[in-house]
Amino acid sequence: MTDLATYFRSGPVGTIVIDDGKANVMSLAMLNALHGAFDQAEKDKTVVILKARGKHFSGGFDLNVFAKGSAEDQYLMLKAGAELALRILSFPTPVVAACQGNAYPMGAFLIMSGDHRIAAEGDYPADALERSAEEAAQKLATLNMAAHAATKARARGAVIKMIRDMIDEDITPQYGEDRIARRASA
Numbered sequence: 001m002t003d004l005a006t007y008f009r010s011g012p013v014g015t016i017v018i019d020d021g022k023a024n025v026m027s028l029a030m031l032n033a034l035h036g037a038f039d040q041a042e043k044d045k046t047v048v049i050l051k052a053r054g055k056h057f058s059g060g061f062d063l064n065v066f067a068k069g070s071a072e073d074q075y076l077m078l079k080a081g082a083e084l085a086l087r088i089l090s091f092p093t094p095v096v097a098a099c100q101g102n103a104y105p106m107g108a109f110l111i112m113s114g115d116h117r118i119a120a121e122g123d124y125p126a127d128a129l130e131r132s133a134e135e136a137a138q139k140l141a142t143l144n145m146a147a148h149a150a151t152k153a154r155a156r157g158a159v160i161k162m163i164r165d166m167i168d169e170d171i172t173p174q175y176g177e178d179r180i181a182r183r184a185s186a
């Protein structure tokens with residue numbers, strides 16, 4: 001896990017903070033750091049709060065990779081992003097997303113994949129957003145986690161399968177090759 005995404009635990013709640021010091025771009029390094037943070041939360045069996053530092057929740061996928069990256073770079077970034085959304089959708093414990101600013105597509109997908117979302121914009125005080133997220137996480141921590149995981153798997157089964165199939169069939173190395181070919185002919 002790197003500093004791009006940090007994880008800390010307080011009792012039954014694990015908090016993951018996204019922070020690249022700028023617009024919190026979903027680069028491969030960031031996505032890998034987030035996967036690492038979720039690995040730790042899964043080991044700890046914590047209810048997760050996913051939040052970000054700075055004025056933007058996330059600027060989405062790294063546009064530099066789309067503009068200048070290799071086929072392999074594009075493929076790996078897309079795959080890591082889709083795998084992370086899928087992981088949050090099927091995470092065994094509840095995930096609370098606290099969004100303090102703009103969330104561009106890949107960032108928005110992470111927020112939408114959670115179980116409970118809190119958003120704030122403008123002058124809404126950051127500590128109030130954090131308090132709401134903490135309160136929600138503490139309440140969710142009282143759930144029977146096995147029942148929660150089973151209910152979630154049942155309720156989201158179709159969409160989880162759809163995303164799994166999309167990753168396995170469409171987000172392949174060929175995806176990157178096709179994008180590079182399109183870029184060359186544009």
Ligand SMILES: C/C=C/C(=O)SCCNC(=O)CCNC(=O)[C@H](O)C(C)(C)COP(=O)(O)OP(=O)(O)OC[C@H]1O[C@@H](n2cnc3c(N)ncnc32)[C@H](O)[C@@H]1OP(=O)(O)O
Nearest residue numbers: 022023025056058059060061062063064102104105106107
């Ligand atoms: C299926 C999923 C698809 C996707 O996720 S595609 C990604 C789509 N995302 C976007 O179109 C967002 C593009 N970015 C922006 O519109 C703006 O930026 C923001 C609103 C996010 C932030 O604006 P501001 O507060 O004025 O800051 P700033 O100076 O524009 O950005 C700070 C630094 O962050 C870099 N950055 C922002 N977003 C991205 C990105 N998505 N990929 C790569 N870099 C990004 C900038 O370039 C800059 O960098 P430097 O300080 O070095 O000049």
